[in-house]
Amino acid sequence: MKIVCQKNELLKSVNIVMKAVPSKTTMPILECILIDATRGEIKFTTNDMELGIETVVNGSILEKGKIALDARLFSEIIRKLPENEVTIETDNKLQATILCEKAQFSISGKDGEDYPYLPFVEKDNSICISQFTLKEVIKQTIFSIAQNENNRMMTGELFEISDNILKVVSLDGHRISIRKIELKENYEKKKIVVPGKTLIEISKILSGETEDMVNIYFTKNHILFEFDNTIAVSRLIEGEYFRIEQMLSSDYETKLKINKKELLNCIDRATLLIKEGDKKPIIIGISDTSMELKINSQIGSMNEQISIEKEGKDILIGFNPRFLMDALRVIDDETITIYLVNPKAPCFIRDDAESYIYLILPVNFNA
């Protein structure tokens, strides 16, 4: 194999495929990037057996071939080469020479034939949204997936398509995050659960531009994202997602409007008094015109009032401050509306159109 590419093109492509290089693996070949120049285009592939990424690299093929090169080493070498044309050439002993200006590296590769193929995904069902929207909706929901693998379903996110609505849901047993996105067309009903890790990696390589689009294809077991020169294929989590409808009551006893930034900053300050790992709640008291926040710990105490507009009853309720902050950080509205029932029932932060709903369970506290 012999290919020639600009350093910045190589670097861009390497950065994309690095997202699916496993940090630990029992298959050493997966620590490599497959460089495939057998079929008229140069393709980089990586695959951690859950997520696989393939991207086409701009460049010329002088001699067809393929090779697998250690991903970390190859990416570091490319990063540190001068900004110029790079030639990558392999011999029949799987030695690769990387040449750029007067710098010449020689490293050992592995046989490209041994690299596992990405699963084939039938491109039947698809939706099309902007890279900006996909990146945003991941950011706005990913924080409430479960971190540990005890309940695999909770480590994923529900993608539910119905007519022209994409609904994305994540939950971890203490809270639920829901975002609804309007699509440009109507689609068939579809419910899949995408691994959280896949979404985290994908969102890192999405451009985030509103004019760049991404096509998403589904099969029974796989999801495929197609954008720019790249496709990313991930397994889905099998099984039926949690029924969340019954938890989404719209009854409330207290409704209040509050400035989001003031509330977020106040909770952020209050958490200074909580040691890492300590489960101190923040206690919120709602009266007619103000919310009073209080925290008491061995380190000290803090209280603060924030002006609100209120309908309904007064209430005193405790929350894990981090759960409130996670939700507040991803809401763009300047003023938010919070719905409460009683100190044992979940609170809802939602807009009128229900384009977002954040449900958070309260915690017990000693008043």
Place this chain on the structure above:
Amino acid sequence: MKIVCQKNELLKSVNIVMKAVPSKTTMPILECILIDATRGEIKFTTNDMELGIETVVNGSILEKGKIALDARLFSEIIRKLPENEVTIETDNKLQATILCEKAQFSISGKDGEDYPYLPFVEKDNSICISQFTLKEVIKQTIFSIAQNENNRMMTGELFEISDNILKVVSLDGHRISIRKIELKENYEKKKIVVPGKTLIEISKILSGETEDMVNIYFTKNHILFEFDNTIAVSRLIEGEYFRIEQMLSSDYETKLKINKKELLNCIDRATLLIKEGDKKPIIIGISDTSMELKINSQIGSMNEQISIEKEGKDILIGFNPRFLMDALRVIDDETITIYLVNPKAPCFIRDDAESYIYLILPVNFNA
């Protein structure tokens, strides 16, 4: 005590004194910032018993007093307060209330009387240089102090004043870094050894502006830096510094001029092939018009040529690549001159005026 300051003034001062809060200490009071408002100005003090910092805070004293507050907690609280006026008030039970807009923190303090005074430094001998110059000269030499404490003298830097020259020297047994700075006046001869840690912390709080000055005072055991609203007092390292003159021969067999950036980038690339902790040398071959750099490791091999202007003999010599990079990174000249004698003798990187001299010992290698 009751004082009122703007949040940003508090934050600026806290950031300065945090540099002398010890990370580990057997004296819990040293984990505090002393707030002293007993004498008409508000002063923050910290002291890790080697370095002590005192800074005057802009603000008003409504009630005289002093208190010691946990440095990390206090700094985090100040950081997260709204940008507004902050009132700090203490009661006779050493409880401190920090009030800003509607946010009110209450934390426990310690008796300010228990906080150890900074050592008194007679302001006799002094020199005056710009904060920019001091910050630069620390950066340009600090990397070659010894990291471990086995030889305490090597963990410091020599500051030698003679007439209108300040010479700063650091060495670690493998290399020596020397910088000479011209002072505006003539001063008495003086030689002191300043702890490297002190210089690292001081350089973090220097503004780095050429028009901001710093006065440096010396006594037998202490050095005092005075700048802006701040003084920093450090112990000195006792004893006589190494005699380096005999190592600074100006004889050479090979002299070469090379582009600094090309050389630095090339060595930086080469080190990709060296695993952390591995002691592979980079091998440099000097011929009439080019320098060839080579590295060979289990990971792979690399070679590159760089054009040079040479006088004298050809030579093949090995170096620890990190030592070369450390020196090259802090030299501003576009083209540098390197002097070599033989593969066992140190190399010198120096300018004609000897405003900098970097001596680096070579390492053995198998040719």
